[in-house]
Amino acid sequence: MTHVKSIIAGPRPVVLAGPSGAGKSTLLQQLLKEYKDQFGFSVSHTTRNPRPQEENGREYHFVTRELMKTAIENGEFIEHAEFSGNLYGTSKKAVREVQRAGRICMLDIDMQGVRSVKKTDLNPKYILIKPPSLASLEERLRGRGTESEESLSKRLGVADEEMKYGEMAGVFDYVIINDDVEKAYQELTEALSEEIKQACKQKNTLSNGTGGHNGIKG
Numbered sequence: 001m002t003h004v005k006s007i008i009a010g011p012r013p014v015v016l017a018g019p020s021g022a023g024k025s026t027l028l029q030q031l032l033k034e035y036k037d038q039f040g041f042s043v044s045h046t047t048r049n050p051r052p053q054e055e056n057g058r059e060y061h062f063v064t065r066e067l068m069k070t071a072i073e074n075g076e077f078i079e080h081a082e083f084s085g086n087l088y089g090t091s092k093k094a095v096r097e098v099q100r101a102g103r104i105c106m107l108d109i110d111m112q113g114v115r116s117v118k119k120t121d122l123n124p125k126y127i128l129i130k131p132p133s134l135a136s137l138e139e140r141l142r143g144r145g146t147e148s149e150e151s152l153s154k155r156l157g158v159a160d161e162e163m164k165y166g167e168m169a170g171v172f173d174y175v176i177i178n179d180d181v182e183k184a185y186q187e188l189t190e191a192l193s194e195e196i197k198q199a200c201k202q203k204n205t206l207s208n209g210t211g212g213h214n215g216i217k218g
């Protein structure tokens, strides 16, 4: 067991995993927009090249392999993995920053990352996002227009196995099939309803500064 709790205090984080193209980013973007005070994104490091709309420090910290390897050796990461020919990893700092802001930390990681996190005491809630079929996954990944044929086939090549692991009993707390995106989003907010309720309550308490009372005297 790797201990990370002692350096990362705060509410229980949430892991979103599922094959590339399942819709994790789409659902996360909607959640982080609607509940921007309640949830925060764990900005991972990666050695892959940024896509046209991506910004360094927002979607990822885009770094060289050399820099990332050194940081891993220095113990700066909770977990890391090689995916489709690139390194990806969650730094302790990324999670700490979200926790410090009083938000629930959302991690978007692959199945290797899930396996690694399970060996730590981070103890997140695990949510699996699945596409309705492998055919629709391919269609969506092609439609996104971000991948070369090589990268596409690498992603599809591991998707089936990733889902098989994800579907094993006890690995995930919730499984959401992202067929209709609005329905999937609703299921996600239901899976997080307790977190949303708690975070909103806490925010109200903080904003009126009275421990729950509305502050109006008399």
Ligand SMILES: Nc1nc2c(ncn2[C@@H]2O[C@H](COP(=O)(O)OP(=O)(O)O)[C@@H](O)[C@H]2O)c(=O)[nH]1
Binding pocket: 017, 018, 019, 020, 021, 025, 044, 045, 048, 079, 080, 081, 083, 088, 089, 090, 108, 109, 110, 111, 112, 113, 114
């Ligand atoms: N283990 C691990 N996986 C990550 C991390 N960040 C992203 N990933 C995963 O890496 C895979 C590829 O991510 P990306 O290149 O952004 O492609 P996309 O998920 O298809 O948009 C996805 O399965 C992500 O969930 C991380 O910090 N650790």
Ligand SMILES: Nc1ncnc2c1ncn2[C@@H]1O[C@H](COP(=O)(O)OP(=O)(O)O)[C@@H](O)[C@H]1O
Binding pocket: 018, 019, 020, 021, 022, 023, 024, 025, 026, 027, 140, 141, 143, 144, 178, 179, 180, 181, 182
């Ligand atoms: N329910 C859905 N129906 C159709 N297309 C979708 C749906 N959800 C997401 N997409 C599209 O599929 C592609 C992959 O989604 P994305 O969120 O990037 O997946 P991931 O982050 O899991 O790799 C994107 O182009 C996105 O707009």
